[in-house]
Amino acid sequence: MICTGCSCLCDDVEIRDGKILNACYRGYKVYSKLSENRARALVDRREVSVDDAIEKAVEILGQAKNPALYGFDTTTVEAQEVAVKIAEKLNAFIDDNSSFCLGEVVEAILKKDVPSTTLEDVRDQAYVIFYWGANPYSSAPRHMSKFTYYPRGMKRLKGYEDRFLVVVDVRRSETAKLAKKNAIFIKVESDDELVESFNLALEGKAGKYAKEVGTVITELKRSDFNAMFVGLGLKYGVRNLDGFFEMIRKINRVAKLYLIPSAFHSNMRGFNEVLFEKTGSINKFSFKEQRSDKLFAFTELLKRDEIDAVLLLGTDPLSSIPFEISKKIMRIKTVVVDPKMSLTAKIAKVVVPSAFSGFESSGTMVRSDGVRKRLEPIEEKEVNDLWILKKISEGL
Amino acid sequence: MLRISKFLKFEVEVLVVRDSLNEGAVIFFHPEFAKKIGIKENDLVEVSKGDKVLRLRAKLSNFAPENGAYMPNNIFSSYFTENNFKKFKANVEIADGKESTVEEILDSL
């Protein structure tokens, strides 16, 4: 079974005699709590049939003047494609978590602004394993053991003994604590200063982190295959990511360094790819205006009271975005499609209960590095994201 | 014994991080920093920012920033975040009573 606990999409997780094998604690937690707190079909917090909830959802979205669709990072590519069609049909805004997560990194890779590679190639070949603002211990617990630092690979026969680990963070995270032998931990106060130090070092000048950067560049030059994984610590640590991408391109003039986003929701990259294929943009898109803009990010639309209805699928804004923004959901008509009774579901106008993609429904997801995976669910539930979205689309 | 720190308030920078193992109304301090500001493991602390106040359970962790704290990414941390979703400054002081609940936050809507 493919675990959809995070964007590693580990393909060796098994359920045998009721036991979950090979999953990390994060995947285990998702699976072992699958039956808890399941969503029920609700309209105005009253229990209804799934059909009635969908009918109400269609009515709300169909009558809205400025509807938005948001989320979709834990569902399948097939469901994401239908979501984009609904947004187009409604002339609506569509966005996902990537607009405040690692969307810009995925975009730079899709536009080929920076070189990227696959996790299998990293496992087989990469010498320097570089985590910047990322703590896979928590966000993707098997990242290092299955794909990057620890495993043996074709050119890395001794596993981590054949690699050099670099960790950059503002705190000594669990991942940073692993940087001991053949490794360096760079504790930064400002990520921008470290970017500047790399740029200066490549021009032969010394910046604030000259010593650390010197060590890293020397190690990078020792191999023709190195990989950097970036996380939200970087995204929120630098003023803008363009300068960071420029630094990656400069490093590549002296040593090969591939960039991969570290981890996010199971199929965030799938959403970015689906929308990119259709519109040339990866998120915050308005079908009415036929363009993407930072003003069309779901959080910005809420801030400016620009939308009157929203379809949320597989996301819980009340938990994940600033409360002053998310509480505005109360003022609009909200349809939540989710396997769980999330906090946002508790205040929604309509709740449509769905299945867990990967565990209870099949389809395709895209791993953090862009590799597509076919899901192998342990059961196939008829009422899943794709079925619900198709019904909504037909109703519209 | 009277705890002097009970009457003190400190401004602390709090990071918001993904932490799949720990959920709920908790805040993690580096042991050295906690010692400096007089907070012990499992103390109840009041975290406030403007007119927003939550009572959280204090935990000690070597993975916390050396001069600050972190909170798992959930409704309790989102309650305080603004434009930077991953970092905020708040005042911390020792409190009495019980941890804040999700319901209290939802009731404020």
Ligand code: SF4
């Ligand atoms: S690393 Fe991610 S995909 Fe792999 S088992 Fe853990 S949660 Fe599941």
